[in-house]
Amino acid sequence: MSSQFFNVSSSKNNQTSSSIPPSGRNSQPSIFTNRIANIQINPLAEKFPTITSPVTPPLTPQSSSRLSNNQVFAHKSKKLLGLLTDTKSILERFREINKDRWNIQYPFLGQTLSNHRQFTSYDDNDFQSSMAFNRSTKNPHVISEFRQQIHTKLYTPPQQDMSSSQEINTKLNVFRLNLKQGDSSSAENVMEQLDKSSVSKLLDCRFVQGIKRIENLESRVADTSSKVLVAGDVNAGKSTFVNALLRRNVMPVDQQPCTTLFCEVLDVQENSGIEEVHAIKNIESYNREDPSTYTKIELSNLFDTINNGTDEYAQIKVYCKDKRDVHQSLLHNGVVDIALIDCPGLNRDTLKTTALFARQEEIDVIIFVVSAENHFTLSAKEFLSNASNEKAYLFIVVNRFDNIRDKEKCKRLVLDQIKEVSPRTYEHAEDLVHFVTSTAIPIEKQEINDNIDNSSTSIDKQRINDFNRLEESLRNFVLKKRSKSKLSPARHYIDNILNDIGVLSEFNRGIATRDAEKAFNELESGREAFERLCNDEKSITLKANKCVDDTCDSIMLFTKKRLEDAISNIDSSADNIEYRGLMYVWAYANDVRDAMLEEISKGVYSSEQKAKEETANCIHMIQSMAENLSGEPCQFDLERMYRRGIINTIPIALSDFFDLDITQNINERFPYVGLSGCTVIYAFSKFNAFSSLWRIYDFMGIFNMRGKTMLSLVGIAGIGACAYLLYDMGRVVPRKVAKKIKHELVQSQYVDREANRITRQSRKKIRLATEDLRSRFRIAVEEQKQNRISMEHAFKKSENAVKFFEDIFNKSEKMSEVLNSLGNNWEDSDDELYN
Numbered sequence: 001m002s003s004q005f006f007n008v009s010s011s012k013n014n015q016t017s018s019s020i021p022p023s024g025r026n027s028q029p030s031i032f033t034n035r036i037a038n039i040q041i042n043p044l045a046e047k048f049p050t051i052t053s054p055v056t057p058p059l060t061p062q063s064s065s066r067l068s069n070n071q072v073f074a075h076k077s078k079k080l081l082g083l084l085t086d087t088k089s090i091l092e093r094f095r096e097i098n099k100d101r102w103n104i105q106y107p108f109l110g111q112t113l114s115n116h117r118q119f120t121s122y123d124d125n126d127f128q129s130s131m132a133f134n135r136s137t138k139n140p141h142v143i144s145e146f147r148q149q150i151h152t153k154l155y156t157p158p159q160q161d162m163s164s165s166q167e168i169n170t171k172l173n174v175f176r177l178n179l180k181q182g183d184s185s186s187a188e189n190v191m192e193q194l195d196k197s198s199v200s201k202l203l204d205c206r207f208v209q210g211i212k213r214i215e216n217l218e219s220r221v222a223d224t225s226s227k228v229l230v231a232g233d234v235n236a237g238k239s240t241f242v243n244a245l246l247r248r249n250v251m252p253v254d255q256q257p258c259t260t261l262f263c264e265v266l267d268v269q270e271n272s273g274i275e276e277v278h279a280i281k282n283i284e285s286y287n288r289e290d291p292s293t294y295t296k297i298e299l300s301n302l303f304d305t306i307n308n309g310t311d312e313y314a315q316i317k318v319y320c321k322d323k324r325d326v327h328q329s330l331l332h333n334g335v336v337d338i339a340l341i342d343c344p345g346l347n348r349d350t351l352k353t354t355a356l357f358a359r360q361e362e363i364d365v366i367i368f369v370v371s372a373e374n375h376f377t378l379s380a381k382e383f384l385s386n387a388s389n390e391k392a393y394l395f396i397v398v399n400r401f402d403n404i405r406d407k408e409k410c411k412r413l414v415l416d417q418i419k420e421v422s423p424r425t426y427e428h429a430e431d432l433v434h435f436v437t438s439t440a441i442p443i444e445k446q447e448i449n450d451n452i453d454n455s456s457t458s459i460d461k462q463r464i465n466d467f468n469r470l471e472e473s474l475r476n477f478v479l480k481k482r483s484k485s486k487l488s489p490a491r492h493y494i495d496n497i498l499n500d501i502g503v504l505s506e507f508n509r510g511i512a513t514r515d516a517e518k519a520f521n522e523l524e525s526g527r528e529a530f531e532r533l534c535n536d537e538k539s540i541t542l543k544a545n546k547c548v549d550d551t552c553d554s555i556m557l558f559t560k561k562r563l564e565d566a567i568s569n570i571d572s573s574a575d576n577i578e579y580r581g582l583m584y585v586w587a588y589a590n591d592v593r594d595a596m597l598e599e600i601s602k603g604v605y606s607s608e609q610k611a612k613e614e615t616a617n618c619i620h621m622i623q624s625m626a627e628n629l630s631g632e633p634c635q636f637d638l639e640r641m642y643r644r645g646i647i648n649t650i651p652i653a654l655s656d657f658f659d660l661d662i663t664q665n666i667n668e669r670f671p672y673v674g675l676s677g678c679t680v681i682y683a684f685s686k687f688n689a690f691s692s693l694w695r696i697y698d699f700m701g702i703f704n705m706r707g708k709t710m711l712s713l714v715g716i717a718g719i720g721a722c723a724y725l726l727y728d729m730g731r732v733v734p735r736k737v738a739k740k741i742k743h744e745l746v747q748s749q750y751v752d753r754e755a756n757r758i759t760r761q762s763r764k765k766i767r768l769a770t771e772d773l774r775s776r777f778r779i780a781v782e783e784q785k786q787n788r789i790s791m792e793h794a795f796k797k798s799e800n801a802v803k804f805f806e807d808i809f810n811k812s813e814k815m816s817e818v819l820n821s822l823g824n825n826w827e828d829s830d831d832e833l834y835n
């Protein structure tokens with residue numbers, strides 16, 4: 001199209017990064033970037049917080065009237081492009097947070113005001129009051145229309161007779177999830193079966209689709225060309241209708257279903273004035289200037305290609321000449337580059353593809369051709385109901401009207417059906433619904449400009465007039481009301497998506513607020529528990545240590561006392577041992593010693609038993625100090641704690657029975673024996689009595705008689721001493737053995753050693769219990785720390801989410817204001833555009 005309408009300044013600097021060329025067609029970006037060159041849109045905001053601030057003041061009827069239509073259109077395009085860019089940024093931010101920081105949740109029936117409790121333990125009022133809190137930012141008394149709308153959607157209880165799917169549908173438009181699962185499952189049931197991450201993944205797909213859609217809309221708003229999709233039931237007469245619009249037999253017409261591919265008819269100017277057909281295998285890579293991306297076909301062979309190339313080609317582009325002048329031609333109109341797309345007839349197989357095609361942003365207008373004889377089939381109704389959600393307006397052509405006898409009745413019936421499937425189209429039925437007979441249009445006639453020749457009957461004239469009126473409406477719609485056909489879908493989409501963004505952000509902000517509050521409360525109560533635990537750890541450890549020391553002191557004292565008592569009483573332990581005479585004195589001494597040592601062993605044993613008892617008590621006490629801690633305390637085997645102290649046997653020597661005391665005793669009783677007596681006794685103690693005496697006698701015998709006399713005396717004394725010994729041995733041995741044992745025990749510090757040994761072993765065991773206690777405390781403290789860390793993390797996460805969603809909500813609110821400032825009546829200002 002000519003750039004005159006946009007007062008183009010073709011500076012490259014003015015191109016926007018959001019200006020993406022439409023796929024396949026017009027691959028040279030300059031075409032549309034130049035066209036919007038004077039539209040100073042906000043450059044693609046890389047970071048979100050750039051909300052397009054209105055650079056130019058909002059449009060008012062007064063200001064609007066002062067501006068030329070071009071300027072109004074440019075103003076609106078610019079604003080819409082800015083809003084599209086910002087909406088895309090929001091969706092990208094949604095995707096980012098949804099990926100790993102916050103699973104965006106989907107509002108469904110169970111989470112409305114009435115059933116809110118199932119979602120959280122908090123009161124519904126909390127949810128609402130948090131919303132009220134959120135609104136108090138600027139003026140608490142002023143609630144924007146946008147806010148009010150979101151509030152109503154989120155907090156109005158569903159109507160009694162409303163199914164869950166319908167209920168969801170009233171909340172979301174663009175991000176609505178298809179939750180039908182067969183006929184039996186309600187959306188709510190399906191929702192309940194999905195976990196948070198699955199829901200957020202489903203939503204992510206919607207965000208991706210939304211971004212793609214916005215990019216297409218950006219391209220479309222920036223682009224000035226228009227595409228008109230001609231869809232309809234099989235054999236409704238679509239191809240005939242397209243041919244009638246072109247006044248040429250371009251598209252193949254047949255009684256049989258024949259159009260099996262999407263055929264786009266463009267003005268020949270789009271192909272450097274050459275009429276030809278491009279059969280395209282991959283529409284994404286199609287480039288008109290690169291013949292390898294398509295197969296060139298003669299226009300006359302189009303029928304065969306469409307008939308036979310269904311599997312081979314994805315789409316056909318037909319470049320053809322429109323012989324009419326610019327005032328009559330649709331393709332070659334001098335205002336907007338228009339392409340007509342003839343779709344395959346709707347049936348089960350093609351319904352989905354055609355619906356997808358219709359959703360493409362390149363499609364500005366949908367003309368739905370319906371046979372006046374058949375009215376709307378089920379496929380047609382489904383297609384129309386979807387398409388009316390996608391596109392602002394639909395054009396409905398009721399074709400084959402010539403075959404209808406009761407025309408008024410037919411009109412009435414058809415309009416009633418339109419009212420049902422597309423109320424908006426019904427509202428503008430005058431302009432948008434046409435009853436025509438496509439075959440009545442003279443094709444390729446000389447007098448093509450007039451259509452009606454002299455030979456035409458009045459019925460023909462009527463039919464041609466009807467068709468001309470349809471054409472006029474179509475031209476008016478596509479060309480004059482460009483804002484409506486081009487900008488309106490973008491506006492419509494932004495309006496819907498802002499609503500969804502508002503619902504999702506407000507809903508998720510509510511959830512995040514409650515989660516943050518919950519985490520905060522848990523942190524607060526956790527803090528007290530944590531402090532209590534730390535204090536308990538200190539005090540209980542001190543208490544346990546004291547318990548250890550007290551128990552060990554007690555064991556030590558007891559053991560010492562017990563052993564000392566045993567030692568001091570060992571004399572009496574030999575009382576029961578019988579002395580059986582001198583011949584058995586040695587055995588007697590050993591028995592006495594063993595009995596005494598046994599007595600001491602008993603003392604050791606009872607000390608150990610006592611220590612065991614006290615150790616068990618102490619361990620029990622320590623373990624009971626930490627009953628509140630999680631985990632089981634260690635079990636200790638005290639049975640094998642002590643090896644009974646084995647007292648080393650103490651060897652008994654004969655000398656042990658003759659000490660200075662004995663010698664002295666002998667001296668006192670037998671003074672004349674003197675030193676020699678003692679020596680004898682000593683010798684006697686060293687050797688056996690007779691050999692000693694003999695040796696002494698022998699020794700003395702070398703001297704003289706007197707000496708021998710003396711020796712005899714000594715012998716007598718020795719015998720006396722022996723007699724004494726014989727007499728006293730039963731009494732002396734226990735005393736001497738006891739003395740010897742006591743002496744040995746004192747020398748070896750036996751009591752201390754044993755007391756230390758027993759105490760040490762007890763302490764060792766109790767220490768294990770205190771170690772266990774400490775480690776349980778350590779684990780409990782560590783657990784609490786980890787809990788606190790995860791709670792802090794949860795709190796931070798929720799808090800950040802609250803800020804995030806608040807921010808998004810406020811931004812979408814401002815964007816909604818900007819959108820509303822553009823007005824609702826998009827076609828008014830363009831009425832004069834074409835004139």
Ligand SMILES: Nc1nc2c(ncn2[C@@H]2O[C@H](COP(=O)(O)OP(=O)(O)OP(=O)(O)O)[C@@H](O)[C@H]2O)c(=O)[nH]1
Pocket residue numbers: 232233234235236237238239240241252253254255256257258259260343344345346399400401402403436437438439440
């Ligand atoms: N009587 C009458 N016949 C028509 C009219 N328009 C189309 N036809 C006939 O209807 C038949 C089908 O026409 P097409 O244009 O091929 O229909 P279509 O919708 O393109 O068919 P498919 O693309 O195969 O779905 C042809 O025989 C046409 O001549 C009309 O207004 N009146």
